[in-house]
Amino acid sequence: MIDWKLAANVAAGIAGMQPPPPSERFEHVAGPTEESARLVSAYTGLVSAAPLPQPEPIDRKGWIDSNHSSLAGVLDPVTERLGSGLGPLGAPVSAAAGAVLGLEVGAITGLLAQRVLGQYEFAILEPDAPARLLYVAPNLAQAARQLDADPGELLRWVALHEVTHALQFGGVPWLRSHLATMVGELLAALDVDPRRMLRLPDAADLRALVEMAREGDLTTLVVGPERRAVLDGMQAFMAVLEGYAEHVMDAVGIELIPELPRLREALNRRRQDKSGLMRVFERIFGLELKMRQYELGKAFCDAVVASGGITALNRVWEGPESMPSLAEIDDPAAWVARTSPAAAA
Numbered sequence: 001m002i003d004w005k006l007a008a009n010v011a012a013g014i015a016g017m018q019p020p021p022p023s024e025r026f027e028h029v030a031g032p033t034e035e036s037a038r039l040v041s042a043y044t045g046l047v048s049a050a051p052l053p054q055p056e057p058i059d060r061k062g063w064i065d066s067n068h069s070s071l072a073g074v075l076d077p078v079t080e081r082l083g084s085g086l087g088p089l090g091a092p093v094s095a096a097a098g099a100v101l102g103l104e105v106g107a108i109t110g111l112l113a114q115r116v117l118g119q120y121e122f123a124i125l126e127p128d129a130p131a132r133l134l135y136v137a138p139n140l141a142q143a144a145r146q147l148d149a150d151p152g153e154l155l156r157w158v159a160l161h162e163v164t165h166a167l168q169f170g171g172v173p174w175l176r177s178h179l180a181t182m183v184g185e186l187l188a189a190l191d192v193d194p195r196r197m198l199r200l201p202d203a204a205d206l207r208a209l210v211e212m213a214r215e216g217d218l219t220t221l222v223v224g225p226e227r228r229a230v231l232d233g234m235q236a237f238m239a240v241l242e243g244y245a246e247h248v249m250d251a252v253g254i255e256l257i258p259e260l261p262r263l264r265e266a267l268n269r270r271r272q273d274k275s276g277l278m279r280v281f282e283r284i285f286g287l288e289l290k291m292r293q294y295e296l297g298k299a300f301c302d303a304v305v306a307s308g309g310i311t312a313l314n315r316v317w318e319g320p321e322s323m324p325s326l327a328e329i330d331d332p333a334a335w336v337a338r339t340s341p342a343a344a345a
Contacts, residue, residue, distance in 0.1 A: 003102035010106025015060040015113035020138035025151045029055040036163035048170030053133040060113040120165035127176040147266040160249040172317045232326040243297020303332040
């Protein structure tokens, strides 16, 4: 079991190392959320089968607590496997691993808690569990200052992104269950043999680790090369989710936000402008994939819409088989050809 109290303390300590400015101007999120729901539905045609979650302005601690609660449902069942098969050593190994993982999870979420602006959040492995629509008010205030952005425009722009996610998962019936299935397959493939934790790595292990870090492929080390196809599918899926939201926030926002081109340029610069420590964490824990998901996913969605409009892009929601592969993310024309009505005829 992960030491979640330790994780919470570490996360709170790291998140508090960068005090934000006053955030009162970002406490009123209902209006921008309602406006975004109307505009995004009109542009995309996505309509949620149930009312969207009530928007919630929260602080960094609130974001950490919410995400730790969701992560516990994903990670705790995996860590429970750590002590199996070790006899008397099982309990101390599990306790030590829980502390180490608590430190790691706390460090990651603490760093992210300094930067996340908004989130459509839900328990990944529970498709029927209620979702939350969160706005991290201190970070929005900090971003407005860093980007020299009008607070109202920034909030409306972020609302477009998060409401798009809410409409994706609320309006596409198979989406949450498909995500839960993919995550479940990856968790089942994790190598949690505790005996590996008791062995010092040899030179070959270290060479392989360095090479995988250089290639940004540390995830294969955890799930194993035999599950690479599942991992690739997950990355393509996430690229579509993020890219679609990025496309929508610009396509709808251009009529809504006068400063959008400058704001887009500033936000992209903010995502790339990280300290050396943050880049190290991204490299080790795979967080840099998030940035590539934004970039590659948006390029894919922009290209598909340019060739066939939003109707063509919405074919991604027809079923899991309509999702692009990782190769098709880099080749939108190939995906358009595969999924076009002419190809099905």
